[in-house]
Amino acid sequence: MPEERAHRIFEVAGGDFGGKLMVTRSTGRAVREALEETLAALPKGGTLYVDTRGVELMDYSFADEALGILASRAASGEYGDRHLVLVEEDRDLLENVEASLRQRSLAMIRVDEVGGEPAIVGEVADHLVATLQTIYDAGSITNAALAAKLGLNHTACNNRATRLAKLGLIHRRIETAAPGGRQYTYERVV
Amino acid sequence: MSGVLTMGSLDPAFADAGNVDGEPVVLDLRAVEFVEPAGLCGLAALLEFLIPRCEEVGIALAGRDVPAYLERMNFFRLFGNRVRTNADVASLEERRRHNPGTLQELINFHTEEEIPGIIERISEILENQGYRLRERVAICSVLSEICANAAEHGASSFGAYAAVQAYHHIVSGPRRRGEEVLIAIADGGPGVRETLARNPALAEHTTTDNDALRHALEMGVSGTGEIGRGGGLALVAGIAARSGGSLSLRSGTGRVTVYENRKNSRNVPEFPGTFVRVSLPRTPQEKTPQ
Numbered sequence: 234m235p236e237e238r239a240h241r242i243f244e245v246a247g248g249d250f251g252g253k254l255m256v257t258r259s260t261g262r263a264v265r266e267a268l269e270e271t272l273a274a275l276p277k278g279g280t281l282y283v284d285t286r287g288v289e290l291m292d293y294s295f296a297d298e299a300l301g302i303l304a305s306r307a308a309s310g311e312y313g314d315r316h317l318v319l320v321e322e323d324r325d326l327l328e329n330v331e332a333s334l335r336q337r338s339l340a341m342i343r344v345d346e347v348g349g350e351p352a353i354v355g356e357v358a359d360h361l362v363a364t365l366q367t368i369y370d371a372g373s374i375t376n377a378a379l380a381a382k383l384g385l386n387h388t389a390c391n392n393r394a395t396r397l398a399k400l401g402l403i404h405r406r407i408e409t410a411a412p413g414g415r416q417y418t419y420e421r422v423v
Numbered sequence: 424m425s426g427v428l429t430m431g432s433l434d435p436a437f438a439d440a441g442n443v444d445g446e447p448v449v450l451d452l453r454a455v456e457f458v459e460p461a462g463l464c465g466l467a468a469l470l471e472f473l474i475p476r477c478e479e480v481g482i483a484l485a486g487r488d489v490p491a492y493l494e495r496m497n498f499f500r501l502f503g504n505r506v507r508t509n510a511d512v513a514s515l516e517e518r519r520r521h522n523p524g525t526l527q528e529l530i531n532f533h534t535e536e537e538i539p540g541i542i543e544r545i546s547e548i549l550e551n552q553g554y555r556l557r558e559r560v561a562i563c564s565v566l567s568e569i570c571a572n573a574a575e576h577g578a579s580s581f582g583a584y585a586a587v588q589a590y591h592h593i594v595s596g597p598r599r600r601g602e603e604v605l606i607a608i609a610d611g612g613p614g615v616r617e618t619l620a621r622n623p624a625l626a627e628h629t630t631t632d633n634d635a636l637r638h639a640l641e642m643g644v645s646g647t648g649e650i651g652r653g654g655g656l657a658l659v660a661g662i663a664a665r666s667g668g669s670l671s672l673r674s675g676t677g678r679v680t681v682y683e684n685r686k687n688s689r690n691v692p693e694f695p696g697t698f699v700r701v702s703l704p705r706t707p708q709e710k711t712p713q
Contacts, residue, residue: 254539254542254543254546254563256538256539256542256563256564256567256571257535257536257538257539257567257571258535258571258575259535259536260539289546289556289559289560290542290546290559290560290563290564290567291564292563292564292567292568292571292655293564293568293654293655293658294567294568294571294655297651297652297654301651302651305650305651325557325560326560328658329564329658332642332654332658333651333654336642336643336650336651336654337650337651
């Protein structure tokens with residue numbers, strides 16, 4: 234099973250940003266900066282739960298500025314090996330988050346509550362969906378085992394999982410003790 | 424001019440506005456019996472255009488209802504000392520003091536920072552009128568996106584005007600049973616075509632105002648071309664169309680209206696800025712065949 238990792242929960246509606254109605258890019262920027270600060274304070278490998286359940290309204294501009302840009306920076310490696318998870322139920326509010334992430338060809342892991350079953354919000358390329366699903370079903374899996382399950386060669390499998398790790402949707406660990414040198418292990422984020 | 428003050432009913436006045444050259448002007452609104460938010464915002468934008476270009480601007484009103492409505496909408500407080508009117512504004516103000524309204528007044532705003540406060544107020548009014556959370560969310564996210572566009576792209580001396588009104592019948596088209604929320608916003612900025620033309624990648628879509636408007640309604644189209652930008656208007660048009668309503672976008676000499684399954688474009692007299700009108704009928708009982 235995946236290792237226990239540090240995590241923190243950030244309640245978006247709990248701060249001084251605008252209560253339950255989250256609108257405009259400038260509000261989104263303020264929330265993103267607070268999220269980035271919390272993220273930077275997490276140990277490596279840690280997960281930040283962004284809890285938007287108390288928010289009643291999030292317009293597209295806010296969603297793109299707060300979450301779209303955050304996910305984009307996470308995917309470009311700006312926050313190191315730290316992960317974002319959205320805590321939100323499946324409701325209308327997600328539409329604008331979804332639209333922003335799709336515009337950016339990005340995705341985030343979403344759970345209904347901390348500890349809940351993970352789902353995806355945003356866009357994951359078709360060929361990566363099965364890879365992602367297999368890693369989440371296994372909890373933790375080596376590249377060799379994953380390649381065998383998916384019927385891929387090791388390089389193709391590694392490329393797919395690396396892409397998912399870059400998107401922040403999985404953890405990737407290198408184990409050097411394995412016979413034959415380096416071996417990657419992939420783990421679910423939540 | 425017909426009995427309803429809409430944006431379209433102001434077309435002849437906008438057509439003439441380009442020709443004024445310092446002389447005094449009077450807008451004859453005596454035939455107006457009913458003012459919708461689009462008419463109110465359109466009138467505000469028209470006056471802002473005329474005032475610096477005319478020695479004096481007057482508006483002629485008839486009856487009591489329209490002057491009283493304009494007073495409740497804060498119209499005379501925004502324009503009272505800049506336009507001349509035959510209406511007895513002082514007595515209307517006196518009456519209102521004893522009758523505090525629950526309506527949203529005509530809003531004049533300049534910056535993005537003012538928008539959260541505007542949204543909060545409208546949300547509260549809608550809640551008091553019995554609008555459910557889902558409905559309030561749809562209405563408020565429409566309003567906030569359009570306001571944000573006006574604040575960001577519409578920088579002008581007067582900022583932007585917004586008006587919102589919830590009706591207990593359908594006012595767009597023939598009057599019928601149902602409920603409808605109308606939202607209108609007008610700014611005096613450079614307009615959609617000029618804003619999009621800043622993005623060289625859009626050159627072939629900005630040859631006419633209508634081209635630019637149609638393109639502005641596509642997902643991801645913006646003047647900066649930055650990824651993630653230009654989603655607001657497309658989503659807003661989607662919300663309006665899904666509710667069985669419409670979104671009209673007007674700028675320069677173009678006007679595009681988006682309905683659930685069609686899009687109309689037409690050439691109109693020059694509008695000096697950008698204007699948006701959104702109609703959100705209250706469904707689902709509206710879906711019955713007519």
